[in-house]
Amino acid sequence: MSNRHERVVVRNAAFTDAEAIFNLIKEHPEELLARPISDIVQNTDRFLVAELDGQVVGTVSWSILPEIGRSLHPTVEVKSVAIRSDLQKRGIGRTLVQSAIERIRILAPAQIIVLTFTPDFFRKLGFREVPKETLMHKLYMGCINCSKYDSPFTCPEVAMALTL
Ligand SMILES: CC(C)(COP(=O)(O)OP(=O)(O)OC[C@H]1O[C@@H](n2cnc3c(N)ncnc32)[C@H](O)[C@@H]1OP(=O)(O)O)[C@@H](O)C(=O)NCCC(=O)NCCS
Secondary structure: OEOOOOOEEEEEOOHHHHHHHHHHHHOOOOOOOOOOHHHHHHOHHHEEEEEEOOEEEEEEEEEEOOOOOOOOOOEEEEEEEEEOHHHOOOOHHHHHHHHHHHHHHOOOOOEEEEEEOOHHHHHOOOOEEOOHHHHHHHHHHOHHHOOOOOOOOOOOOEEEEEEO
């Protein structure tokens, strides 16, 4: 995979990328939840990275949300989207998230979701705002352990979905 920037290459992450991914996510504490290196390592097969001149400058990951019993509405969450601060607004984020969507499509989920402070970026990739109430499994998985706001419904993150 490569994007419109000749020198940017999107590829599957490898264990050797864990520290670079960790640092990229940590670079954006206002927008992203920090992830321990052990979590990144354990989910290496659910990360893509963007490389510029051999350096990791962006990342994206995904996780499958739980369902009880048969999978009637499989949902995959895109998360930890991070582009190095000095390289933003050059199309790298778009290329990474589009690549992640291609990978996730193979699983044939009903939808891809994201909780984000940058809805305009995701809107350009086809995501549309949805009520948080429609993502209760996400709220139970992630938001229930978050102490930034008193409730997911007062948190300014916007819930969005891309229906497949
Ligand atoms: C949000 C982020 C991933 C975007 O990556 P990027 O490489 O800068 O974005 P791109 O250059 O690919 O932008 C694609 C389009 O989205 C727009 N866009 C990018 N960031 C935007 C923002 N913060 N607000 C509004 N529009 C934005 C771009 O202008 C571009 O529009 P165009 O196609 O009309 O030119 C990046 O800024 C980032 O890492 N931010 C910090 C972490 C974060 O917020 N992650 C998302 C949380 S889920």
